Amino acid sequence: MEIDRVDGRTANQLRPLACSRNILNRAHGSASWSQGDTKVLAAVYGPKVGTKKNENPEKACIEVIWKPKTGQIGKPEKEYEMIVKRTLQSICVLTINPNTTTSVIVQVVNDDGSLLPCAINAACAALVDAGIPLKHLAVAICCCLADSGCVLLDPTKLEEQKTKAFAYLVFPNLTLSILPEGSLKVEGEPVEQAIITSVTQGAMSVDDYLHCLERGRAASAKMSAFLRRSLPPQNPSDSSRAG
Amino acid sequence: MGLPDASGDLSSEVEVDAFRRLFPLRFCERHLSESIRPDGRPLGRARDTTIALGAVASADGSALAKIGSTTMLAAIKMEVMTPSMESPDEGCLAIDFHMPPICSPIVRPGRPAEASPVVSKQLSDTISSSGMVDLKELSLVSGKAAWMAYLDIYCLDADRALFDAALLSAVAALSHLQFPTVSLNEDGRVVVVVSEEDGGKLEKEPVNREKRKLTLKSIPFSLTCILHKNYILADPTAEEESIMETLVTVVLDSSSQLISLYKPGGPVLANTSVIQDSIALTRQRVRELQKILDEANSGMEVD
Numbered sequence: 001m002e003i004d005r006v007d008g009r010t011a012n013q014l015r016p017l018a019c020s021r022n023i024l025n026r027a028h029g030s031a032s033w034s035q036g037d038t039k040v041l042a043a044v045y046g047p048k049v050g051t052k053k054n055e056n057p058e059k060a061c062i063e064v065i066w067k068p069k070t071g072q073i074g075k076p077e078k079e080y081e082m083i084v085k086r087t088l089q090s091i092c093v094l095t096i097n098p099n100t101t102t103s104v105i106v107q108v109v110n111d112d113g114s115l116l117p118c119a120i121n122a123a124c125a126a127l128v129d130a131g132i133p134l135k136h137l138a139v140a141i142c143c144c145l146a147d148s149g150c151v152l153l154d155p156t157k158l159e160e161q162k163t164k165a166f167a168y169l170v171f172p173n174l175t176l177s178i179l180p181e182g183s184l185k186v187e188g189e190p191v192e193q194a195i196i197t198s199v200t201q202g203a204m205s206v207d208d209y210l211h212c213l214e215r216g217r218a219a220s221a222k223m224s225a226f227l228r229r230s231l232p233p234q235n236p237s238d239s240s241r242a243g
Numbered sequence: 244m245g246l247p248d249a250s251g252d253l254s255s256e257v258e259v260d261a262f263r264r265l266f267p268l269r270f271c272e273r274h275l276s277e278s279i280r281p282d283g284r285p286l287g288r289a290r291d292t293t294i295a296l297g298a299v300a301s302a303d304g305s306a307l308a309k310i311g312s313t314t315m316l317a318a319i320k321m322e323v324m325t326p327s328m329e330s331p332d333e334g335c336l337a338i339d340f341h342m343p344p345i346c347s348p349i350v351r352p353g354r355p356a357e358a359s360p361v362v363s364k365q366l367s368d369t370i371s372s373s374g375m376v377d378l379k380e381l382s383l384v385s386g387k388a389a390w391m392a393y394l395d396i397y398c399l400d401a402d403r404a405l406f407d408a409a410l411l412s413a414v415a416a417l418s419h420l421q422f423p424t425v426s427l428n429e430d431g432r433v434v435v436v437v438s439e440e441d442g443g444k445l446e447k448e449p450v451n452r453e454k455r456k457l458t459l460k461s462i463p464f465s466l467t468c469i470l471h472k473n474y475i476l477a478d479p480t481a482e483e484e485s486i487m488e489t490l491v492t493v494v495l496d497s498s499s500q501l502i503s504l505y506k507p508g509g510p511v512l513a514n515t516s517v518i519q520d521s522i523a524l525t526r527q528r529v530r531e532l533q534k535i536l537d538e539a540n541s542g543m544e545v546d
């Protein structure tokens with residue numbers, strides 16, 4: 001790729017990933033996830049008895065609390081909470097522990113771009129660490145659209161600000177054996193094609209978006225492999241680990 | 244065995260209303276298999292939409308938008324402010340979305356609804372991403388005075404598709420916006436001329452006599468769809484949203500640029516063909532909404 005990135009990466013290159021689990025003593029599950037200089041710490045408490053108001057008591061409820069690096073939470077953090085919550089809801093098996101609440105606390109340690117994807121990855125690793133039953137894992141990635149139409153993966157904060165548009169995409173990381181019937185396959189298209197979550201900012205053409213989707217999907221395979229490598233089962237009877 | 248089978252047997256015996264309450268998902272799915280929605284719409288059709296401009300007389304721009312029974316009231320108040328040092332020749336647009344307890348049984352007085360900051364953030368992201376409002380147009384005197392536009396959107400009836408209705412009302416209010424007349428006072432400050440003085444002769448020359456309306460470049464329009472199994476349901480009602488959880492909101496502008504593709508999780512995953520289908524539905528909807536907005540605007544000019 002001819003495009004120059006500030007840190008010398010190629011357009012498709014991700015920043016170094018790091019994940020460590022079980023780092024907090026009191027939490028039922030915890031994990032830290034970093035992509036380059038962006039680092040997020042996630043802790044899981046629960047399942048606790050009872051659901052919050054307006055939640056369906058026949059299902060398990062997930063609560064996400066977003067803690068920014070500094071200051072009070074505002075509208076963007078509220079939106080992040082909602083997106084992380086709904087993304088985690090879609091990967092958890094909510095019918096196993098009805099009328100319970102699982103709290104996921106997301107603490108931003110450092111923000112250098114791709115913050116929301118990093119938080120989703122951290123939360124997902126923390127859920128695995130806590131032994132919450134999951135349908136499959138999720139991997140999140142940020143694709144950035146440069147002015148030239150090039151797609152840059154995993155942008156830094158500077159790149160996010162400079163480019164005209166970016167998309168946060170979350171893909172499932174699953175093995176084919178655990179598919180629920182019918183819901184994931186349409187006309188025999190491979191399952192990895194699907195997205196769980198998509199959030200975009202900035203104007204782009206539809207073709208550019210589909211291009212982002214393709215690139216993100218390709219990169220998510222690498223991240224999936226990394227996530228699975230960094231989450232070895234702690235004991236053989238650990239049934240929480242998907243796949 | 245399980246509930247679905249039981250409901251299958253019961254469906255011929257119980258009354259329709261009882262069936263609808265007891266097995267809402269089953270009720271909906273039986274409609275969907277016949278390619279129709281419980282309210283009689285085909286799957287891809289949005290509800291009837293109306294826009295009334297100038298609903299709030301005291302505001303500088305306002306609009307009441309209805310999509311089905313979802314009702315949004317948007318109003319803009321303009322104030323003169325000193326622009327910030329970083330952008331001396333730009334004004335400011337502050338967008339806030341309110342969900343008062345009147346709109347839905349879920350919202351309780353005192354504590355704000357969970358959805359309202361999220362919709363609010365989505366609205367400001369969408370409007371800034373689309374580049375619809377050129378903030379430079381909100382400047383009065385570079386470095387000295389600029390417009391601060393407060394755009395407030397009130398949800399009066401939340402029959403879901405909140406974001407669609409909120410964006411439509413916001414866009415309509417911006418298209419209806421008329422800048423108030425301002426003039427320089429004795430201290431050299433820019434002040435808004437009170438309308439009573441308009442009839443009488445002005446002591447000072449107004450600063451902005453000729454420029455009274457905002458030029459809107461590409462206007463964004465949105466469509467929310469529910470994904471359920473293989474079905475795509477455009478413009479869901481509150482009943483549909485409560486039983487099927489996967490939502491996709493697509494925002495396209497008048498030149499078919501993708502402003503936002505928003506899918507916050509949900510049990511159904513979206514593959515490329517589903518995304519393309521929902522974008523195609525949105526394209527149709529954008530044309531409809533553009534027409535409705537143009538008609539509302541031309542109706543205003545006749546008055």
